[in-house]
Amino acid sequence: MWTVPKPKYRRGSCDEGEIAVNIGGVRVELFGDVLNRYPESRLAELLNCSTQDHEVISSLCDDFDPDRKEFYFDRDPDAFKCIIDVYYFDEIHIKPGICPICFIKEMEFWKIDASVLDECCKSYLSEKEEELTEIANKVKAILEDLEVDQCITRTQRCQRFLWRLMEKPGSSLSARVIAIASFLSVLVSAVVMCVGTIPELQVTDAEGKLKEHPILEAIDTACMVWFTAEYLLRLASSPNKLHFALSFMNVIDFLAIMPFYVVLSLTYLGTTSMMELTNVQQAVQALRIMRIARIFKLARHSSGLQTLTYALKTSLKELGLLLMYMGIGIFVFSALAYTMEQSHPETLFRSIPQSFWWAIITMTTVGYGDIYPKTTLGKCNAAVSFLCGVIAIALPIHPIINNFVVFYNKQKVLETAAKHELELMELKSGRDVRRKSRN
Known part of the structure; x- marks a missing residue:
């Protein structure tokens, strides 16, 4: 069996056709025929260049011992142990503990093409590059918020100040107060919407119908005025108004505000006899249900909800598998239940579509009991269905939870890295200032 000769880690002079390199104090002897497999690499160039051409050698290494034919490099020896794998195995793996970005720079130094990286390491490298890009974007956003451009007009300066005030809670104390006030307004509005449906707290109008208490209506109106002012100020100060209006969270904010003013308009039209009162009341009732969209405004103030x-989004594949498992189970067990229960005179399973409801609440282990089997075979089918339901739900849950944990930890790491990057930039700027003052 043919074996690939390994690099030799020892002291002494080299034999003919060998080359010795000293990487950060670690001496390695390499075979010339192995290095010539990549003739354009730095080591192959050193092997083939003349020992008398000191200028070329100096451009390729940090130092050179002509007697021992040993080349010295002030590089990372751990990274070099991965680099020499390409000469023996035609591929490179990044070992744990080595920064992939620094390793790519090492490959560029040794003139090894990045295409020899194994696929697993390429995906790992792409992830790290994406993280660095996100960190750079976070740092850029923070610097844009902190910088004060003296050349801009007063209107632009006010617009930038208002944007930081409404969108950047961490930029100042007043911005943090506004964010807290907006968060509390959402909670108060949600509580008022729920409490207003309690019959004991409602009042009777002139027609003898129950309606929301005037105090609760006043609180809800105040919250809506705050939401409207907040939305308009954010829209007015937005650098890109079209992107702002089409953003998902801002669409939710608009949907939470719009029903209030539509209800006011319909009420006004109904009182002026331009529309039938019954139609107005039905439309008002339908639009008031849309007030539940306000609760989604909490996501704009909660990083945890955004992370969720x-x-x-990253778990759409797992969620699709869950729905597929449940869909197949619901169809199979509802059809079996309908077939098995037909022999009972008091069967509750009138059709297979009607049996879907029983299969759903059984497989999800809710079990309301409004529809249940009465035959022995039907009960056995029910037992198997909820066991399969538990298994079908449990299988995709772990990947979904893992995606949440990975994304949450990644966001924490990115935020910490961005803060450290800013601290390093401040230290560097401070050093530059002190140097200039000394000079």
Whole structure:
């Protein structure tokens, strides 16, 4: 069996056709025929260049011992142990503990093409590059918020100040107060919407119908005025108004505000006899239900809810598998239940579509009991269905939870890295200032 000769880690002079390199104090002897497999690499160039051409050698290494034919490099020896794998195995793996970005720079130094990286390491490298890009974007956003451009007009300066005030809670104390006030307004509005449906707290109008208490209506109106002012100020100060208006969270804000003014318009039209009062009341009732969209405004003030949203987006495949498992189970067990229960005179399973409801609440282990089997075979089918339901739900849950944890930890790491990057930039700027003052 043919074996690939390994690099030799020892001291002494080299034999003919060998080359010795000293990487950060670690001496390695390499075979010339192995290095010539990549003739354009730095080591192959050193092997083939003349020992008398000191200028070329100096451009390729940090130092050179002509007697021992040993080349010295002030590089990372751990990274070099990965680099020499390409000469023996035609591929490179990044070992744990080595920064992939620094390793790519090492490959560029040794003149090894990045295409020899194994696929697993390429994906790992792409992830790290994406993280660095996100960190750079976060740092850029923070610097844009902090910088004060003296050349801009007063209107632009006011617009930037208002944007930081409404969108950047961490930029100042007043911005943090506004964010807290907006968060509390959402909670108060949601509580008022729920409490207003309690019959004991409602009042009777002139027609003898129950309606929301005037005090609760006043609180809800105040919250809506705050939401409207907040939305308009954010829209007015937005650098890109079209992107702002089409943003998902801002669409939710608009949907939470719009029903209030539509109800006012319909009420006014109904009182002026331009529309039938019955139609107005039905439209008002339908639009008031849309007030539940206000609760989604909490996502704009909660990083945890935003993380959950992004984690669910990355788990669409697992969620699709869950729905597919449940869909197949519901169809199979509802059809079996309908067939098995037909022999009972008091069967509750009138059709297979009607049996879907029983299959759903059984497989999800809710079990309301409004529809249940009465035959022995039907009960056995029900037992198997809820066991399969538990298994079908449990299988995709772990990947979804893992995606949430990974994304949450990644966001924490990115935020910390961005803060450290800013601290390093401040230290560097401070050093530059002190140097200029000394000079």
